[in-house]
Amino acid sequence: MAVIELDSVPSILDVYSRAVLSALPVVGASGTSLPDDTLLLRGVRVDQDNLAEYAKVCGLRFGDTLPITYLFTLTFPVVMKLMVSKGFPFAAMGSVHAENVIEHRRPISAGEPLDIRVHAADLREHRKGLLVDVVTEISVGREPVWHQRSTFLHQQRTSLSGTPKPEPEPEHIPAVPTSTLRVDQKTIDRYAAVSGDRNPIHVSRLGAKAFGFPRTIAHGMWSAAAALRAVEGRIPDKVTYAVRFGKPVLLPATVNLYAQHVADGWDLSLRHPTEQYPHLSATLR
Incomplete structure (x- = not known):
């Protein structure tokens, strides 16, 4: 792979301008390979005011070390720059x-200088479309401290379209939720500002409808962060947090938050309060 070193954090405005352009059917991105x-x-460097607002809007503690999900927001401009680059499928x-x-x-201190590397991997078919992983690695000096694999789906026909949906795994849902979370547009507008993720599906009713949603929707990574409030103070220093949206x-x-202690960590979920379908299922190991 060729390494392209950036001299500054990518402009979110520029990234979203390119994202809108790539979504147009005439000039939009398409392909069967990944950028090299x-x-x-x-x-x-972490902005302390940004970190404090992130902790507040996600319901997490603000301290000297970073919440394990915070670095998603710090790396988001670089991830988006890759996803709007020439050659992204x-x-x-x-x-x-x-x-x-x-x-x-x-644990990662809020004062440590961080080196960020982002690349794409494993383009593959799914019954609903194409999947690709965007891999983010963060190091302090030569020490790797944080690694993320974000999987994105583009809905389209593939050779797997029409194959039967896998049978769902049996789930045990506790009778009583650990807590109940209330989220509204004001909360998500604040998260969009602090994270830089101003995708129209989150902040614009018209934008959400353009992509098939009846109303705006919460960011998945807001949900992933908010779910951690149930286990704060009990998360090991070295841990893997795997989330399925x-x-x-x-x-x-209003969503119900469930946290179940298991032998090697925690099972977390956010569920609809009456119909019980999952908005998020996650494991901490």
């Missing part, structure tokens, strides 16, 4: 964040 580039951004706008796996290798959270909404 790795994007590198050195010496990134589908448009970033309208793609679905299907899964996210974070390997948190040690289910049905979107339509705003405004």
Whole structure:
């Protein structure tokens, strides 16, 4: 892979302009391969005010070390720059964040300079379309401290279209939720501002309808962060947080948060309060 070193954090405005352009049917992205580039951004520093607002809007503690999900927002501009680059196989706008796996290798201080590397991997077919992994690696000096694999789905026909849907695994849902979360547009607007993720499906009713949603929806990674409030203070220093996103959270909404202690960690989920379908299913190991 060719390494392209960036001299500054990519402009979110520029990234979204390119995302809109790539979504147009005449000039939009399409292909069967991935870009060979790795994007590198050195010496990134955490903005303390941004971190404090992130913790507040997600319901997490603000302290000297970073929440394990916070680095998703710090790396988001670089991830988006890769996804709107020439050679990416589908448009970033309208793609679905299907899964996210974070390997948190040690506590990360808010004052440490961070080197960020982002590349794409494993383009593959799915019964609903094409999947691709965007891999983010963060190091402090030569020490790898955080690794993320974000899986995105572009809905289209593939050779697997029409194959039977796999049988769902049996689930045990506790009778009583650990807590109940209320999320509205004001919360998600604040998260969009602090994370830089202003995708129209989250912040614009018209934009959400353009992509098939009846109302705006919560960010998946807001949900992933908010779910961690149930186990704060009990998360090991070295941990893997694997999240699968289910049905979107339509705003405004009330969702039930479940946290079950298991032998090697925690099982977490966010569910609709009456119909019990999952918005998010996750494991901490």
